[in-house]
Amino acid sequence: MVREQYTTVTEGTQVERPENQCVYEIGIYGWRKRCLYLFVLLLLVILLVNFALTVWILKVMWFSPTGMGHLGVTADGLRLEGESEFLFPLYAKEICSRTDSGLLLQSARNVTVNARNSEGEVTGRLKVDAKMVEVQSQQFQINSKEGKPLFTVDESEVLVGTDRLRVTGPEGALFEHSVETPLVSANPFQELRLESPTRRLGMGAPKGVHITAHAGEVQALSQMDIVFHSSDGTLVLDAETVRLPKLVQRAQGAAGNSQRLYEMCVCPDGKLYLSVADTGTTCHENSHICL
Structure with missing residues (x-):
């Protein structure tokens, strides 16, 4: 305890000190002192806990001078090693793999890639799930490594830019329209x-x-009619032999015709029939076939 006594005297005089002196105590005592020590101890505990948590977070997240765990910070951007799991949307300008490995995007349900405009509206979408691959866009295009369009689809047409379209299915190709x-x-x-x-x-x-059939025959089969129509020109059947085995035959003509020669006759409606040849035409004699 510190005590201070104050006495006012004049130079050249002697004053006796009084018996009752005033004593002032300076410091913190009692319950205030105990509260202060308790508060300082609490601050020290909080400081130690914060330091321990900081060290634990640095160890768990694998912080290092070059990055965090498998995630490294380089001059070109971020470099991620190994497998990573994203629980929320990922926004990036470009995602690429290493030159000696591929890029794998995997999800337990589906993988969806969206393209948005400046207003936040979805302008293109690629969705891959277990049963279907869905592309939502104004145009879908596949290019070769030289940049040549190989396959293009839009609302009006489908364009195949290859030299040959090959269909290998056993049932061929099915076209509902032209x-x-x-x-x-x-x-x-x-x-x-x-x-x-x-x-x-x-x-x-x-x-x-x-x-044209270079090694084989050409067959045209129909349940009803087969019509060859040329609006401006002729119909040419260029072959060594033209056979019409099921034409109607009219076995009338000269009795001395032992070679069974026939002439082909045409009805006004285009119907063909055969008539036994004679010294003159016999088509008019058998014209009732056209009726």
């Missing part, structure tokens, strides 16, 4: 069939339709 192509061919040593089971099959071109 098909426009400069060439339809089969693989070597295989037959080509154009078939419409329940409707009509039509082939048309402004400058002609060419049907």
